[in-house]
Amino acid sequence: MLKASGIIKNFPGVHALRDVSIEVRPNEVVGLIGENGAGKSTLMRVLAGTYRPDGGSLTLDGEQLKLRNARDAARHGIGMVFQEQSLVLNLTVAENIYLGEEDRFTRLGIVNWRAMNNAARRQLAKIGVDIDVTRRTSELTFAARQMVELAKALTLEEMVERPLLILLDEPTSVLNGADIEVLFARVRALKSRASFVFVSHRLDEVLAISDRVYTMKDGAVVAEHSTADVTAPELHEIMVGRGLQAEYYREARQQQPRDEIRVETRGLGAAGAYRGVDLKIRAGEIVGIAGVVGSGREEVTRTIGGLLQHSAGELKIAGEAVHFGSPEPAVRKGIGYVPRERRLEGLVMFLSIAENISLADLSSVMRHGAIDYGKERRLAADWIKRLRIKAPGPDAACRKLSGGNQQKVVLARWMTAGSRILVLDHPTRGLDVGAKEEVYELVRDLCEQGVAILLISDTLEETIGLSHQVLVMRDGEITARFDASPGNKPKQVDLLRAMV
Numbered sequence: 001m002l003k004a005s006g007i008i009k010n011f012p013g014v015h016a017l018r019d020v021s022i023e024v025r026p027n028e029v030v031g032l033i034g035e036n037g038a039g040k041s042t043l044m045r046v047l048a049g050t051y052r053p054d055g056g057s058l059t060l061d062g063e064q065l066k067l068r069n070a071r072d073a074a075r076h077g078i079g080m081v082f083q084e085q086s087l088v089l090n091l092t093v094a095e096n097i098y099l100g101e102e103d104r105f106t107r108l109g110i111v112n113w114r115a116m117n118n119a120a121r122r123q124l125a126k127i128g129v130d131i132d133v134t135r136r137t138s139e140l141t142f143a144a145r146q147m148v149e150l151a152k153a154l155t156l157e158e159m160v161e162r163p164l165l166i167l168l169d170e171p172t173s174v175l176n177g178a179d180i181e182v183l184f185a186r187v188r189a190l191k192s193r194a195s196f197v198f199v200s201h202r203l204d205e206v207l208a209i210s211d212r213v214y215t216m217k218d219g220a221v222v223a224e225h226s227t228a229d230v231t232a233p234e235l236h237e238i239m240v241g242r243g244l245q246a247e248y249y250r251e252a253r254q255q256q257p258r259d260e261i262r263v264e265t266r267g268l269g270a271a272g273a274y275r276g277v278d279l280k281i282r283a284g285e286i287v288g289i290a291g292v293v294g295s296g297r298e299e300v301t302r303t304i305g306g307l308l309q310h311s312a313g314e315l316k317i318a319g320e321a322v323h324f325g326s327p328e329p330a331v332r333k334g335i336g337y338v339p340r341e342r343r344l345e346g347l348v349m350f351l352s353i354a355e356n357i358s359l360a361d362l363s364s365v366m367r368h369g370a371i372d373y374g375k376e377r378r379l380a381a382d383w384i385k386r387l388r389i390k391a392p393g394p395d396a397a398c399r400k401l402s403g404g405n406q407q408k409v410v411l412a413r414w415m416t417a418g419s420r421i422l423v424l425d426h427p428t429r430g431l432d433v434g435a436k437e438e439v440y441e442l443v444r445d446l447c448e449q450g451v452a453i454l455l456i457s458d459t460l461e462e463t464i465g466l467s468h469q470v471l472v473m474r475d476g477e478i479t480a481r482f483d484a485s486p487g488n489k490p491k492q493v494d495l496l497r498a499m500v
C-alpha cells in the first residue's frame with residue numbers, strides 16, 4: 001500500500017534518517033521500535049507530510065507520492081495520532097474532531113454546530129466510544145483524549161475513497177492496561193478498513209498488535225521481522241546491543257531499608273481524591289502504589305510532592321508535620337518530584353541539556369558564587385553517557401531532542417538534585433528498554449545512598465520489581481498492602497484483585 005524508499009532527513013548537525021525503507025501492506029499493523037532518538041517520530045512525520053524528506057521517495061499503491069503538508073497526506077488517507085496530543089484543550093470534542101474542517105458545516109459564514117456535533121457523535125460511535133462531544137477536551141482523561149484523536153484521524157474515511165493509513169506514535173504511553181486493551185480492540189476491528197503503523201517502547205505490546213515489526217537504530221532500519229518469528233528478548237538484544245538481563249529490576253541489589261522514617265502519613269486525606277491514607281517510607285526504601293486511574297494514587301503522590309494540599313490527617317517529613325501548598329517548601333524539605341507530564345512540567349525547552357540538569361540544584365555547579373560552566377557541562381556529559389541521551393552534546397537545546405531523550409534529561413536533573421526523598425511519577429514512561437535498565441540501576445544506587453522513594457509506574461511489573469512494599473489503592477483508599485522483599489514479591493493477580 002505504502003512504500004518508503006531511501007528516506008533521508010537531516011537536521012542541523014543530526015542525520016535523523018539516513019536511508020530508511022519500509023513498506024506497509026493493506027490491512028496490516030506494522031510495529032516500529034528503536035531506542036530514544038532512533039528516528040521513529042521523524043519517520044512518522046515524513047509519512048504524515050509534516051516533514052519533507054531531504055531524499056528518497058514515497059509511493060502509495062505504486063504511484064509517486066509527494067506530500068507538501070499534513071492536509072495533503074490527509075487527502076491521500078494518511079492520518080496521524082500524535083504522541084504529544086494535538087488536541088486544543090479549550091475546544092470541545094466535536095470542534096477538535098473537525099478542526100480545520102469547519103467549512104463542511106458552514107453555510108453563509110455560520111457554523112451549524114448541531115450538524116457538527118452529530119457528525120462527531122457518529123465518528124465516536126464508529127469506534128464504539130461514548131463521550132459527550134460538547135465537553136471541552138481539557139475535562140477528559142488522557143485515555144478519552146486518545147480516543148478522540150483516533151476518531152479525528154478516522155474522519156478521513158469521509159473524505160477519501162481508499163483504505164486509510166493511520167500512524168500511531170506511542171499511543172499507549174499515556175494509557176493504563178485496560179485502556180490499552182480498548183485501543184487495541186479498536187485497532188483490530190479497524191484493520192479491515194485501514195493499515196496502521198504503531199510506534200511503542202513496550203515490546204510485548206508491539207508483538208501483541210503488529211503483524212510485522214521494523215527495528216530502527218541511529219536513523220536506519222536494522223531489522224525486519226514477522227512478529228510470529230521473533231520474541232521480545234530477541235528484539236531487545238537487536239535494539240540495545242546486549243541481552244535482556246534476567247535481573248531486569250536489579251532485585252539482587254534490593255537491600256533492607258534503614259530504620260529512619262523519612263515520610264509518614266496518618267489518616268491523610270484530600271477532599272474528593274483520597275482519604276485515610278497511612279504510609280511510611282524509610283530511608284533506602286521504595287514504596288510503590290498500584291491503582292487504576294481515579295484510585296487516588298496520583299493525588300497522594302502530588303500531595304507528598306507538594307503540588308496538592310491535604311485537607312485531613314497528617315503528613316510528616318523526617319518527623320516534622322508539614323502542610324505543603326506548593327512545590328517550593330517541599331523542595332526545601334529535600335523532596336524531588338519527577339512529574340509525569342515531563343514535557344509540560346519538567347523542562348525548560350529553550351535551555352540546553354546542561355542548564356536543565358543543573359536547574360534544581362545550582363549549588364552543585366557553583367564555585368565562588370558563580371556558576372562553573374565547565375563543571376555544569378561535565379556533569380551533563382556524564383549523564384549523556386550514563387543514560388545514553390542521544391544529543392550532539394551538553395549544549396544542545398532540549399527542544400531539539402526526541403521525546404524520550406527529553407524525559408531522560410528531567411530524570412537526570414532530579415537524580416542529581418541530592419533529594420532525600422524522591423517522588424517518581426511514571427519514571428520510565430517514554431524511555432527505551434535500554435534506558436529503562438539504566439534507570440533501574442540508578443534507582444538502586446539512590447536507595448543505597450539512603451534516599452526514600454515513592455513510586456507510581458506504568459506497569460504492575462515495574463512496581464512489583466522495584467518496590468520494597470506495594471500499596472494498592474481503590475476509590476481513594478488503600479485496599480491492600482504487600483511486602484515485596486526479594487523472594488517474596490506479590491503476583492500481579494494479587495494486586496489486580498485489590499485494584500478493581
Ligand SMILES: Nc1ncnc2c1ncn2[C@@H]1O[C@H](COP(=O)(O)OP(=O)(O)OP(=O)(O)O)[C@@H](O)[C@H]1O
Nearest residue numbers: 011016036037038039040041042400401402403404
Ligand atoms: N526539530 C529537530 N531539530 C533538530 N534535531 C531533531 C529535531 N527533531 C528530531 N531531531 C533529532 O533527530 C533524531 C531522531 O529523533 P526522533 O524524534 O525521530 O526519535 P524517536 O526515535 O522518535 O525517539 P523517542 O523514542 O525518544 O521518541 C534525534 O537525534 C533528535 O534529537
